[in-house]
């Protein structure tokens with residue numbers, strides 16, 4: 001392992017790029033990287049709490065599976081990438097924060113041909129993050145329904161967390177234009193899928209419901225954690241269900257999940273107030289259970 005550069009204030013974070021740490025000002029990629037030229041690559045957003053990488057195993061399984069799906073050889077074993085993530089946390093003197101792990105097709109020519117790129121670009125950025133303002137977690141957030149549908153699975157499966165995020169970004173612009181930060185996205189057939197950067201749940205008559213993956217969405221790691229670990233722990237009934245937007249508007253509670261967002265209540269959808277217009281009791285229990293599990297030591301599996 002090469003000597004570590006000394007951290008200089010203002011030139012953090014140190015970014016791991018194919019085995020080397022570079023200070024922020026020098027952490028650059030080639031303009032010929034197909035990740036930049038074509039969005040040809042995949043990524044993960046990962047949280048760490050008290051230096052423990054939340055669901056590290058699940059994130060690594062997802063990104064390696066996605067690399068296989070786009071036929072991108074990573075060039076590193078998952079264990080090596082995990083070690084590098086831990087090093088990036090140490091190197092930047094962080095205890096709590098966010099890792100952006102990117103795997104790009106790498107440097108190639110201007111043509112589309114992906115297999116002429118020499119080797120994948122593997123990048124690890126460990127930094128601080130705050131997605132939504134803290135008071136939003138108490139008060140809940142407002143969202144809209146995007147007019148733009150989610151890219152159909154047959155075109156580009158939303159479960160593939162690729163560097164092509166324009167579908168989500170254009171939907172997010174609709175949200176920003178409407179004065180909010182998130183939007184619900186529907187399939188081209190009008191089924192509720194997910195949000196531009198979060199998965200969606202509703203609570204109706206005490207039951208926790210979320211659309212099935214087949215509705216077209218990212219197989220969220222926070223979603224799976226809520227479904228498979230937090231709901232059973234709290235004795236909450238949980239089910240996947242195809243939904244129309246009216247069912248969401250009519251729910252007792254709505255909440256979103258995501259690595260960056262964690263668990264956050266939705267209290268209105270456009271002009272429709274959800275439930276009592278504040279974070280509901282089930283959402284609160286799930287959010288608090290999430291915090292408790294993290295406080296006891298974030299699961300890394």
Ligand code: PMP
Nearest residue numbers: 197198199218220221222258259
């Ligand atoms: N959907 C989309 C489109 C996302 O980008 C994300 C991650 N920001 C999520 C859902 C939540 O997934 P995870 O819990 O794995 O972060």
